[in-house]
Amino acid sequence: MTETVQNLGENGYLVTYVAKSGSFATLRMYTDKLLTFDIHSYEVDNKGRAAIETLCNRLEEKMKDVLRGNIKRLKRLPAIVRGGAIDRYWPTADGRLVEYDIDDVVYDEDSAYQNIKILHSKQFGNILILNGDINLGESDLPYTQAIMGDGVEDYKGKEILILGGGDGGILYELVKLKPKMVTMVEIDQMVIDACCKHMRKTCGDVLDNLKGDCYQVLVEDCVPVLKAYAAEGRLFDYVINDLTAVPISTSPEEESTWDFLRLILDLAVKVLKPTGKYFTQGNCANLTDALAMYEQQLNKLYCPVEYSKKVVCVPSYAELWVFYTVWKK
């Protein structure tokens, strides 16, 4: 092992240890008595993890001894695994580091619109990740229930429009409730195919065909479809917007995310019956600025609307999520 000590003057010391194996460690001593120690080790199949745990234990003992118990705080963090076949780190929408219990890459493909991953979590089941954002886990029925109005709506005999929703979760729950007709408009056939195969706890058999007794799936960009419905005066009892947070539509109006969101909102409200309801997911509860901006958009629609919101715990998200209900005033 090679030890290199660098005196950084008023900024303390940096000591680097390099082992022949290529593992290395950095010890940084700051002048305010903070000490950080990082071990970087190249491991195949986690074989060396026990040895590193032992090393860390010894290091802790040694430091307690050398500093004679004068340690105010001592914290050891779980190892961060980089470069493996499985990526376990999927930060929250508010930018926090979260390690998931991912143990298998079930699906990983680029469609014309986005990167589509389905990763297996031991506890959450398969999780759909679009462009790096966790969309839905098989554990996440609470998401679907929240975006459907928490079980208090009577969907029997109703006409419903789903925007997006390629995982099939909303469609699967809706068709159980004997609606008159559910129309789902999802742009990405590859999402539908991947979820049909790998998210069956979420979508059941509802994506096996794009058409059923009381539903149809249109594989199209929802913007022109909404425009056509608005033009012909077609109205729905419910519009459920389950589009991804970051728009993937290629409409010319999409100059900014907010313009796109307002465009969708305006069109959705246009195809809503006077007594109709519009459901959508908003954002994580912590992004209060983004939520406030979304609510500002609601005041800029072609017709006045009212809204309510609720905060929901979606199991695989590791953060609370806000859902909106919007209706015509």
Added chain:
Amino acid sequence: MTETVQNLGENGYLVTYVAKSGSFATLRMYTDKLLTFDIHSYEVDNKGRAAIETLCNRLEEKMKDVLRGNIKRLKRLPAIVRGGAIDRYWPTADGRLVEYDIDDVVYDEDSAYQNIKILHSKQFGNILILNGDINLGESDLPYTQAIMGDGVEDYKGKEILILGGGDGGILYELVKLKPKMVTMVEIDQMVIDACCKHMRKTCGDVLDNLKGDCYQVLVEDCVPVLKAYAAEGRLFDYVINDLTAVPISTSPEEESTWDFLRLILDLAVKVLKPTGKYFTQGNCANLTDALAMYEQQLNKLYCPVEYSKKVVCVPSYAELWVFYTVWKK
């Protein structure tokens, strides 16, 4: 900036960059084309974070350019903050790294039994952390509901014994349901006092006094209390075990965690009416071995019992949790 290149032969290269400010970076090139780059920076009040983001952006651009797009995967992780007043990293029971949105240390004291922390999370409210384990957030009514049988039990006129439960959550929810008498046995007065002051969304005013019309709080080790109840033949309709996962009792029987768990189980079943129910939290859903061992203990009690379990999403846990119901055969 000082650059030090170390040729590690068949193990690749290690390059260390040290700035005059004391910030440093390590670039490790592995021979299988994995490249890790770590920036360590000493920041006061997060001031330099934007500059580091810019540096990372430039680095990504540069690497894409140098490698002519031949990058299969490129992942940037959120910065890990160490040594600050606020510790945001509270690993899950199954050992995964989770960064919480902690923005304030509300309480941090050592009692005779354990370290007690109450940290404020923007989304979860105040969170009680005992010996480094997240116990309960103010967001976590689902925990309390789960350990009370999910709202299907009729507690009216019943006699209930709570083991532990110092945060007052179970007691607060129970007294709303007009029980005959709730007896709570919590060993740590400091937990009660801290939660009474800082977890009021969880405990309401129920901990303001240790006695109410239909409840009493005994600040004692529950083991001798249970033994006394068993000796005098006192029986309860419900026993709710809300003790911490790692025992803090000092009973002589506590030779191992499992012995302690079985001791508590045996005593709890002894003070249970023939029709009574015992509720407890088990462990995180991923620790299947620990759950199986717990279930083995259930087969070793002084009298035969049956049990059911359910998996519950507790908002602040970032992992699914198993709860048990146990009853006499």
